[in-house]
Amino acid sequence: MNPAGYDRLQSQVIPGYGSLARLAVALLSCSPEAGSSAAEVLVAGCGTGAELLEAVAQRPDWRLTALDPSAEMLAESQQRLGSAPISWQQSTVEELLNEPGVEGRFSGALSVLVLQSLPDDGSKLAFLTALARCLKPGAQLVLVDLMRSGLVSLEPQLDASWLAFQAASGLDASAALGATQGLHPIGLARLTSLVNAAGFGDPARIFQALGFEGFLLQRQA
Template structure:
């Protein structure tokens, strides 16, 4: 018997875990569409960590002209995304593996990386990931990052604890059991200052916040000229 598709369960869990998750893909595509590099017809756009395909589906809905490349280390995720896209799947260039392995320079007009940077340890892996994206993006091209943020995010200790309590309550109200601490789950959140330092070291502009829901934040940074 075939394995059941991954996407419904994974998307349902993410929506219960992350405030505003359902709108993130729509926001990502709408936001990147306005940047000059991605506004042109048939702009090549990179979706890193495509997962079950939320950003790809939304891109096909808003910008059918975009030339999409979807990258994910998981074959199961790529297959789930292909299933969800249906007839549109053949319009996407599918790549299994890390984005660091993609060849070329200045190939893409924009990129998204939703809940990807948080999964990389800050032992050089985060910087290597961002350096690879800078290599692949055209000068002036936007990169959208959305991740769980950790200490040093501009909040005092009391407010950080308040946000964590709210996050736990949101999960409980959504029908999820409380998660273990992020560091115990293979998630490595960092603060605003560290994120800015990594982006600048990789060749990006200072990030601009475009989304926040408790400790989940989305920023856009542009590839420097």
């Protein structure tokens, strides 16, 4: 993924991208565990730093760990965040879990637009399991992802609407196609079964814009 132009492209593809990070941070900030002062919070797949900018602005007391396997994305994020006191990790969540003291350490986590890029061949489950194991029992994950619609009869209309949204946002057809390739959306039933197997309770949907949905997940005791 190329960090140059990433944010502009995302706002042309994802309805409401400009306020996704703000909403995700506000939701986690009011959760039982991460709501407490100086909570340790994990930003998984921080990309170019949208959630981190919001987290630093809304919750300067949080102790943040930002993680991304891409050196380019991490570098862009570090440049945008300047001297903010963040623990940076170039790794996946699955790799982070191998480090001592990580299991059960975090009071909350954010995963925005990450799960959708992992195939459902064990990779999604491994990612979600690692996230659950990083969290304290009762701590919450805010998960935002592209989902497969359950509204089968409306699918052609929704797909066409998404393309119309992208065109109206100034994206040409070839760029629109490129932006959505390599994604692996799943439906709600599959997500529920994966998050339960990973150690979370059922996903509570808290927002949706076309196929992009936001969920609150709580790590089971």
